[in-house]
Amino acid sequence: xxxxxxxxxxxxxxxxxxxxxxxxxxxxxxxxxxxxxxxxxxxxxxxxxxxxxxxxxxxxxxxxxxxxxxxxxxxxxxxxxxxxxxxxxxxxxxxxxxxxxxxxxxxxxxxxxxxxxxxxxxxxxxxxxxxxxxxxxxxxxxxxxxxxxxxxxxxxxxxxxxxxxxxxxxxxxxxxxxxxxxxxxxxxxxxxxxxxxxxxxxxxxxxxxxxxxxxxxxxxxxxxxxxxxxxxxxxxxxxxxxxxxxxxxxxxxxxxxxxxxxxxxxxxxxxxxxxxxxxxxxxxxxxxxxxxxxxxxxxxxxxxxxxxxxxxxxxxxxxxxxxxxxxxxxxxxxxxxxxxxxxxxxxxxxxxxxxxxxxxxxxxxxxxxxxxxxxxxxxxxxxxxxxxxxxxxxxxxxxxxxxxxxxxxxxxxxxxxxxxxxxxxxxxxxxxxxxxxxxxxxxxxxxxxxxx
Amino acid sequence: xxxxxxxxxxxxxxxxxxxxxxxxxxxxxxxxxxxxxxxxxxxxxxxxxxxxxxxxxxxxxxxxxxxxxxxxxxxxxxxxxxxxxxxxxxxxxxxxxxxxxxxxxxxxxxxxxxxxxxxxxxxxxxxxxxxxxxxxxxxxxxxxxxxxxxxxxxxxxxxxxxxxxxxxxxxxxxxxxxxxxxxxxxxxxxxxxxxxxxxxxxxxxxxxxxxxxxxxxxxxxxxxxxxxxxxxxxxxxxxxxxxxxxxxxxxxxxxxxxxxxxxxxxxxxxxxxxxxxxxxxxxxxxxxxxxxxxxxxxxxxxxxxxxxxxxxxxxxxxxxxxxxxxxxxxxxxxxxxxxxxxxxxxxxxxxxxxxxxxxxxxxxxxxxxxxxxxxxxxxxxxxxxxxxxxxxxxxx
Numbered sequence: 001x002x003x004x005x006x007x008x009x010x011x012x013x014x015x016x017x018x019x020x021x022x023x024x025x026x027x028x029x030x031x032x033x034x035x036x037x038x039x040x041x042x043x044x045x046x047x048x049x050x051x052x053x054x055x056x057x058x059x060x061x062x063x064x065x066x067x068x069x070x071x072x073x074x075x076x077x078x079x080x081x082x083x084x085x086x087x088x089x090x091x092x093x094x095x096x097x098x099x100x101x102x103x104x105x106x107x108x109x110x111x112x113x114x115x116x117x118x119x120x121x122x123x124x125x126x127x128x129x130x131x132x133x134x135x136x137x138x139x140x141x142x143x144x145x146x147x148x149x150x151x152x153x154x155x156x157x158x159x160x161x162x163x164x165x166x167x168x169x170x171x172x173x174x175x176x177x178x179x180x181x182x183x184x185x186x187x188x189x190x191x192x193x194x195x196x197x198x199x200x201x202x203x204x205x206x207x208x209x210x211x212x213x214x215x216x217x218x219x220x221x222x223x224x225x226x227x228x229x230x231x232x233x234x235x236x237x238x239x240x241x242x243x244x245x246x247x248x249x250x251x252x253x254x255x256x257x258x259x260x261x262x263x264x265x266x267x268x269x270x271x272x273x274x275x276x277x278x279x280x281x282x283x284x285x286x287x288x289x290x291x292x293x294x295x296x297x298x299x300x301x302x303x304x305x306x307x308x309x310x311x312x313x314x315x316x317x318x319x320x321x322x323x324x325x326x327x328x329x330x331x332x333x334x335x336x337x338x339x340x341x342x343x344x345x346x347x348x349x350x351x352x353x354x355x356x357x358x359x360x361x362x363x364x365x366x367x368x369x370x371x372x373x374x375x376x377x378x379x380x381x382x383x384x385x386x387x388x389x390x391x392x393x394x395x396x397x398x399x400x401x402x403x404x405x406x407x408x409x410x411x412x413x414x415x416x417x418x419x420x421x422x423x424x425x426x427x428x429x430x431x432x433x434x435x436x437x438x439x440x441x442x443x444x445x446x447x448x449x450x451x452x
Numbered sequence: 453x454x455x456x457x458x459x460x461x462x463x464x465x466x467x468x469x470x471x472x473x474x475x476x477x478x479x480x481x482x483x484x485x486x487x488x489x490x491x492x493x494x495x496x497x498x499x500x501x502x503x504x505x506x507x508x509x510x511x512x513x514x515x516x517x518x519x520x521x522x523x524x525x526x527x528x529x530x531x532x533x534x535x536x537x538x539x540x541x542x543x544x545x546x547x548x549x550x551x552x553x554x555x556x557x558x559x560x561x562x563x564x565x566x567x568x569x570x571x572x573x574x575x576x577x578x579x580x581x582x583x584x585x586x587x588x589x590x591x592x593x594x595x596x597x598x599x600x601x602x603x604x605x606x607x608x609x610x611x612x613x614x615x616x617x618x619x620x621x622x623x624x625x626x627x628x629x630x631x632x633x634x635x636x637x638x639x640x641x642x643x644x645x646x647x648x649x650x651x652x653x654x655x656x657x658x659x660x661x662x663x664x665x666x667x668x669x670x671x672x673x674x675x676x677x678x679x680x681x682x683x684x685x686x687x688x689x690x691x692x693x694x695x696x697x698x699x700x701x702x703x704x705x706x707x708x709x710x711x712x713x714x715x716x717x718x719x720x721x722x723x724x725x726x727x728x729x730x731x732x733x734x735x736x737x738x739x740x741x742x743x744x745x746x747x748x749x750x751x752x753x754x755x756x757x758x759x760x761x762x763x764x765x766x767x768x769x770x771x772x773x774x775x776x777x778x779x780x781x782x783x784x785x786x787x788x789x790x791x792x793x794x795x796x797x798x799x800x801x802x803x804x805x806x807x808x809x810x811x812x813x814x815x816x817x818x819x820x821x822x823x824x825x826x827x828x829x830x831x832x833x834x835x836x837x838x839x840x841x842x843x844x845x846x847x848x
């Protein structure tokens with residue numbers, strides 16, 4: 001581990017409810033959903049109607065802009081409902097699952113004999129192409145281009161994230177297959193980042209055909225965007241792709257078995273989860289199937305698909321996201337607290353700043369809720385953001401450029417290098433309670449519109 | 453209490469009977485209770501710190517200065533009139549003199565804050581909690597209250613609200629208030645008699661707080677800064693002021709700025725909580741020592757020969773460095789910029805002190821000037837950083 005990149009700045013949010021390494025149950029979902037909202041900027045075209053029969057791997061949606069990108073059903077069954085929101089925006093395609101699962105057979109194939117185009121074709125047809133996220137902007141990868149490189153973060157530092165060693169312990173063969181496959185899609189190679197803490201212990205260490213990088217530090221050291229920033233920053237005009245180990249496993253399974261298989265171990269975590277642990281689930285599975293994790297007597301629990309920093313509030317009736325293997329349950333903090341800001345101690349709350357005394361109890365975990373703990377204000381404290389962002393950018397200036405809609409400045413301050421998840425901690429620590437992720441998101445949308 | 457608020461809340465909401473007072477109601481409600489708002493977008497959990505907490509931390513850090521200032525007002529009065537008072541008499545006198553300053557600062561300042569928030573329909577910002585705490589500590593105790601009221605109004609309206617409120621202002625409002633006083637009422641605000649409580653009244657009416665005693669024979673009222681400016685260390689010694697007096701703060705001066713010990717307590721609180729930047733404080737001290745040391749080497753006048761570290765305990769330097777220069781809104785925002793900004797604050801202060809015979813207190817002007825240039829410093833720091841990065845990428 002000679003080239004360990006040690007990131008000094010960051011914060012591991014001490015939230016309670018880490019999932020213990022056991023699998024409580026296998027979920028056979030009744031209904032699953034394919035959600036176009038899992039992908040940035042996607043204009044979906046419906047390929048099915050209510051009542052249609054689908055198999056696991058049958059295309060359900062296509063991308064309007066590049067119709068060869070397909071989105072497939074994770075289960076076999078019947079299209080039960082097409083849910084639309086405001087302005088008829090397509091939100092979900094709900095599929096009622098059959099008792100026995102049938103898979104479209106894409107044919108098991110040896111990756112070594114396939115060309116780049118054949119691999120691309122297989123991924124597009126099977127609905128696994130959306131596994132690639134393209135930076136800048138974090139959109140679905142454009143199949144027309146060859147990216148500078150492909151990056152994989154083999155560990156997650158996000159709060160309560162699923163433990164990679166546990167969830168992928170049986171998937172390493174598939175991941176190796178996938179790595180061999182996607183290595184043909186780029187000239188820059190596949191870059192895998194490991195955590196220095198268990199550098200030699202993790203099974204990812206044994207992967208071949210990859211370039212390793214080692215990182216140490218607190219969250220967001222495990223974010224692939226932060227890693228790219230330190231390995232090879234994205235310049236204007238360059239594109240790189242990222243893919244998660246979770247999706248590598250699915251890609252590997254496609255080539256090894258010929259099946260579109262999005263089943264995964266999902267960490268059910270969070271302060272409101274009773275006995276937090278893992279379940280065997282699938283992308284698009286309903287939150288109802290894990291409702292039994294909720295502690296008794298709590299009426300308002302927020303179901304988050306993903307982690308508390310970047311996940312989506314999907315609600316009790318919602319479904320797991322395409323890229324997620326974690327559900328976090330936290331309490332809605334819609335309560336008042338008398339003179340809370342003036343109380344000297346407030347020991348039940350965590351603060352990154354030393355204005356409270358939580359720094360005296362470093363090992364303590366906190367039952368966090370969704371209360372904002374204050375009102376929105378203008379930027380006042382300029383130096384707190386840099387303390388949790390191990391990147392060589394000026395977050396306040398970037399966010400102000402986004403607010404102003406100034407393309408030149410956004411470019412200058414590094415918008416190509418960041419996604420919302422990278423600045424999520426800045427939002428967490430912000431004493432002015434500014435919606436940094438949402439502002440950045442608008443900024444990225446504007447960039448896409450103006451630079452297209 | 454909560455029930456009462458919930459009961460009257462609807463009438464303050466849009467369309468309610470008092471809908472136009474929405475901001476005011478909101479300010480009081482959020483003052484009493486942390487609101488029940490939950491996160492809608494982005495991160496689902498948030499840190500428990502908010503601006504109210506940060507502001508209250510600064511206020512707490514200012515308490516030692518305020519308490520010492522209250523005592524010192526009585527102490528100086530006692531010396532000036534040769535009253536032979538005990539500790540509690542001094543505190544009581546100081547309290548009676550300082551309290552009106554606070555009342556005026558807060559009432560005027562908060563009223564303007566509330567009105568402007570009301571006009572804009574914003575939430576009331578808590579920034580003035582700190583400004584209102586600072587202002588009485590940096591004015592002479594004998595300042596007429598009507599002047600203070602006008603100065604506060606000027607500082608809040610022109611210094612802050614026209615720019616859009618806390619977070620948008622260019623100059624530190626509290627310092628702007630003091631600058632306004634000094635330049636608008638020079639006849640009242642300068643001279644040697646303004647700094648000791650009760651002396652102004654004695655000179656005009658012939659009566660002080662306690663009648664019967666005239667001014668003590670030895671009374672001069674001049675601040676040590678004046679002595680030092682005129683005679684260097686010897687000047688201080690002639691006036692009977694030692695380094696320790698300056699350090700402890702038993703000297704005439706603005707209410708809260710005299711005691712370096714009290715200021716250091718505040719500095720420790722601010723640095724430890726991370727509210728104020730230690731970089732600015734340290735570099736400001738370095739800047740003052742550098743220019744002071746340079747002048748020592750050149751020599752010439754007694755003031756220039758005064759050891760550089762005297763500048764750190766004289767006048768408003770310590771107070772300004774710890775509480776004013778570090779204002780996160782008006783100081784430089786980049787980390788490198790903070791070093792430059794702080795250094796220049798310290799350096800300019802000493803420069804003004806030593807080379808401007810008419811105006812001895814350089815701290816206020818140095819900070820206001822650097823406030824003006826802080827965005828420029830940041831601009832060049834960022835340009836340099838981006839340039840470096842571009843070069844690095846090109847090489848790689």
